[in-house]
Amino acid sequence: xxxxxxxxxxxxxxxxxxxxxxxxxxxxxxxxxxxxxxxxxxxxxxxxxxxxxxxxxxxxxxxxxxxxxxxxxxxxxxxxxxxxxxxxxxxxxxxxxxxxxxxxxxxxxxxxxxxxxxxxxxxxxxxxxxxxxxxxxxxxxxxxxxxxxxxxxxxxxxxxxxxxxxxxxxxxxxxxxxxxxxxxxxxxxxxxxxxxxxxxxxxxxxxxxxxxxxxxxxxxxxxxxxxxxxxxxxxxxxxxxxxxxxxxxxxxxxxxxxxxxxxxxxxxxxxxxxxxxxxxxxxxxxxxxxxxxxxxxxxxxxxxxxxxxxxxxxxxxxxxxxxxxxxxxxxxxxxxxxxxxxxxxxxxxxxxxxxxxxxxxxxxxxxxxxxxxxxxxxxxxxxxxxxxxxxxxxxxxxxxxxxxxxxxxxxxxxxxxxxxxxxxxxxxxxxxxxxxxxxxxxxxxxxxxxxxxxxxxxxxxxxxxxxxxxxxxxxxxxxxxxxxxxxxxxxxxxxxxxxxxxxxxxxxxxxxxxxxxxxxxxxxxxxxxxxxxxxxxxxxxxxxxxxxxxxxxxxxxxxxxxxxxxxxxxxxxxxxxxxxxxxxxxxxxxxxxxxxxxxxxxxxxxxxxxxxxxxxxxxxxxxxxxxxxxxxxxxxxxxxxxxxxxxxxxxxxxxxxxxxxxxxxxxxxxxxxxx
Amino acid sequence: xxxxxxxxxxxxxxxxxxxxxxxxxxxxxxxxxxxxxxxxxxxxxxxxxxxxxxxxxxxxxxxxxxxxxxxxxxxxxxxxxxxxxxxxxxxxxxxxxxxxxxxxxxxxxxxxxxxxxxxxxxxxxxxxxxxxxxxxxxxxxxxxxxxxxxxxxxxxxxxxxxxxxxxxxxxxxxxxxxxxxxxxxxxxxxxxxxxxxxxxxxxxxxxxxxxxxxxxxxxxxxxxxxxxxxxxxxxxxxxxxxxxxxx
Numbered sequence: 001x002x003x004x005x006x007x008x009x010x011x012x013x014x015x016x017x018x019x020x021x022x023x024x025x026x027x028x029x030x031x032x033x034x035x036x037x038x039x040x041x042x043x044x045x046x047x048x049x050x051x052x053x054x055x056x057x058x059x060x061x062x063x064x065x066x067x068x069x070x071x072x073x074x075x076x077x078x079x080x081x082x083x084x085x086x087x088x089x090x091x092x093x094x095x096x097x098x099x100x101x102x103x104x105x106x107x108x109x110x111x112x113x114x115x116x117x118x119x120x121x122x123x124x125x126x127x128x129x130x131x132x133x134x135x136x137x138x139x140x141x142x143x144x145x146x147x148x149x150x151x152x153x154x155x156x157x158x159x160x161x162x163x164x165x166x167x168x169x170x171x172x173x174x175x176x177x178x179x180x181x182x183x184x185x186x187x188x189x190x191x192x193x194x195x196x197x198x199x200x201x202x203x204x205x206x207x208x209x210x211x212x213x214x215x216x217x218x219x220x221x222x223x224x225x226x227x228x229x230x231x232x233x234x235x236x237x238x239x240x241x242x243x244x245x246x247x248x249x250x251x252x253x254x255x256x257x258x259x260x261x262x263x264x265x266x267x268x269x270x271x272x273x274x275x276x277x278x279x280x281x282x283x284x285x286x287x288x289x290x291x292x293x294x295x296x297x298x299x300x301x302x303x304x305x306x307x308x309x310x311x312x313x314x315x316x317x318x319x320x321x322x323x324x325x326x327x328x329x330x331x332x333x334x335x336x337x338x339x340x341x342x343x344x345x346x347x348x349x350x351x352x353x354x355x356x357x358x359x360x361x362x363x364x365x366x367x368x369x370x371x372x373x374x375x376x377x378x379x380x381x382x383x384x385x386x387x388x389x390x391x392x393x394x395x396x397x398x399x400x401x402x403x404x405x406x407x408x409x410x411x412x413x414x415x416x417x418x419x420x421x422x423x424x425x426x427x428x429x430x431x432x433x434x435x436x437x438x439x440x441x442x443x444x445x446x447x448x449x450x451x452x453x454x455x456x457x458x459x460x461x462x463x464x465x466x467x468x469x470x471x472x473x474x475x476x477x478x479x480x481x482x483x484x485x486x487x488x489x490x491x492x493x494x495x496x497x498x499x500x501x502x503x504x505x506x507x508x509x510x511x512x513x514x515x516x517x518x519x520x521x522x523x524x525x526x527x528x529x530x531x532x533x534x535x536x537x538x539x540x541x542x543x544x545x546x547x548x549x550x551x552x553x554x555x556x557x558x559x560x561x562x563x564x565x566x567x568x569x570x571x572x573x574x575x576x577x578x579x580x581x582x583x584x585x586x587x588x589x590x591x592x593x594x595x596x597x598x599x600x601x602x603x604x605x606x607x608x609x610x611x612x613x614x615x616x617x618x619x620x621x622x623x624x625x626x627x628x629x630x631x632x633x634x635x636x637x638x639x640x641x642x643x644x645x646x647x648x649x650x651x652x653x654x655x656x657x658x659x660x661x662x663x664x665x666x667x668x669x670x671x672x673x674x675x
Numbered sequence: 676x677x678x679x680x681x682x683x684x685x686x687x688x689x690x691x692x693x694x695x696x697x698x699x700x701x702x703x704x705x706x707x708x709x710x711x712x713x714x715x716x717x718x719x720x721x722x723x724x725x726x727x728x729x730x731x732x733x734x735x736x737x738x739x740x741x742x743x744x745x746x747x748x749x750x751x752x753x754x755x756x757x758x759x760x761x762x763x764x765x766x767x768x769x770x771x772x773x774x775x776x777x778x779x780x781x782x783x784x785x786x787x788x789x790x791x792x793x794x795x796x797x798x799x800x801x802x803x804x805x806x807x808x809x810x811x812x813x814x815x816x817x818x819x820x821x822x823x824x825x826x827x828x829x830x831x832x833x834x835x836x837x838x839x840x841x842x843x844x845x846x847x848x849x850x851x852x853x854x855x856x857x858x859x860x861x862x863x864x865x866x867x868x869x870x871x872x873x874x875x876x877x878x879x880x881x882x883x884x885x886x887x888x889x890x891x892x893x894x895x896x897x898x899x900x901x902x903x904x905x906x907x908x909x910x911x912x913x914x915x916x917x918x919x920x921x922x
Binding site for chain 1: 686687703705706707709710711713714717720721723724725726728730731732733734735736737738739740753755759761763784785788790791792794795798799800802803804805806807808809810811812813814815817818819820821824825827828831832834835858859862864865
């Protein structure tokens, strides 16, 4: 099982065949200059990070406290960066919209965190983690960044253990590992089904220690609403105090966005209610390129939708696929039967059937699409919503028989409890029902090797950037990336930028600052004075439906063009007809949501344009026009082995597409196969 | 089903609040409690009335942002967070009283939203292990007995929601504090700062205006993560030890 799982389909003639069509997105964008330099050092891949760390200039400890760093977001990426930069002696201002940094949505990650420790001596290594991550990302991530991620992964575990993160342990007192979707080694560290919570509490406590030390100032219930760019450099943010409504100007030498992903563009997702794109979208409008926005991860193991009141979707950890078996009835006529009454021979364990070597552990995108197909065939289970049963069984009866109920409870108890609470069904007795839901976005602001955006002085970490997961993220890799960026990457790269500082002081009266502030004030007063007829949520829900229908698990040229028209119409209506009550000088949750939905509307259009442009299937992006004869995703490396970095050209203008070619020197591009 | 809601409305911290009654029809058993409030708010917005402000974020029971007193019980009738409470726990025709957390140390911000900043300040006073990034030893250099790690984990699951404080007649945060003291105190990595941690946290707790613990146990009954009461014994034990050691 330790062999590299990559030996098939290398010579597939269809793989390199040119797409039959030309430019699907012609008329929707303007071609721009390619991006030629990602600032990754030259040389062998395993030496690049050492080289960069050495070449990145140092900042004298005495100068650090004179340098102001703004960090937006307090999840794993933002919290860990605030703690580390505070420890280094910089003057850090940390912002979050929640009432405490500890509530950032990293906290909801369940399954685990990958690290190339090779504690199991099962053939793992930095290179194998790197290889699995690039392959899992369907060869659409940047090689040098991913190698670095794998390289620092082991340090993360050391750091977290030292902070008191209570990872699962074996009887001998050493750390336990499990395997996770898409890989054949056990490299995932976990804390029952609450790994994200425990890692985030670790980062949060490290950050609070710096608050006490006076190096970090935390601004809770504050939302960044604009980026301040002066003389071509990011120099601060405009934020709204969500309690008093005051619009505040915060200036700094450098700005870090660690504001998470934008999955809530789909309205229903596993993201938190407040997760939004505003921080990164405002930066995009100020010149930061948005890369691969269409790369969305649809997670295969979520609890199915029950009705129109649904406000969010709940994920069941992918780790459940280690011991649970996924199936649907072979016969449509069995779909409404009690699953326990359906005999073994009438069940279709479709993942084990189609992908015999990976079975239920195929990557997320493959598992999700397979579930969609069996439900589209009419073999789904659970209640009918809009005439279709959208659910498949995740069955633990074999695991309970093999391991015993106690062992299953020990591993998955809290997940089973959560499922029972939400559905009213007991998964020890009857199979769970699951269905895919939007979970994570691989797209995000474009960054170079230093995690610096296309605006100097703007750094982007964690889910908010695009760089490490390509077109599909492997399980247990988001926690790894967030903490890698915040603890071990950014603190080194940001010092090279700050070595030129402190930068010339910017006054609040500077025209660019005044303009940024005024644009925020104008937006707020527009929302409050529109006095239309529709609630913000109703627009958000409609946008979500459009995105899920046309830019979800399967995308087509016609569907995407239709979606773009629908979104444009919806956006016009939103600005004319939205109804936001209340005032600007108090806590006003409708007003907060209005700003976020306004940005989601613009993002949704760009996602569709990006998906339209990419007439290939890769990872989470599946274009129906680009598939093999047996319905598998088909990449077109000759045409699309690039990062699509979009530049905002102004309201009503076409976005400009900059292509960064993906060059692999340490890895050979292959068609993924998990059969 | 149909429910009658009596909800605390308070425009801001400085204003006086009052209970207000709303009738809500068409409530489904599958709705979460907060989705039911979402539906109410959509109705209110349509009528031009200010929607009810309440906190929630992850809506999967882990971030700790939500928290309401429902019929006098923190997080309502089930042992779970407000966001994981479903309307199947109620009956058609029920009257449901909804209030914010009740505690002096958690002032009301608006309607059902309170300020729990005091919890952050208690953590700042010692709820951490001092280890700078990059200085950690190899993770396997210190084995941790599995039972100790499990006990640490079981109390590290605290989500900082504040239900313990809201349920306590004294408004004490002893369960919250005890959970952190126990989490870090069970681990070898937490030993060097064990004394200073408890002394610092307790001093901050008292300065924030939380009350003392009189062993009533409402906190553990209300805790959605079932943090056991014995963490408070551990807190007291550690405090006495620290004082004996001259802190």
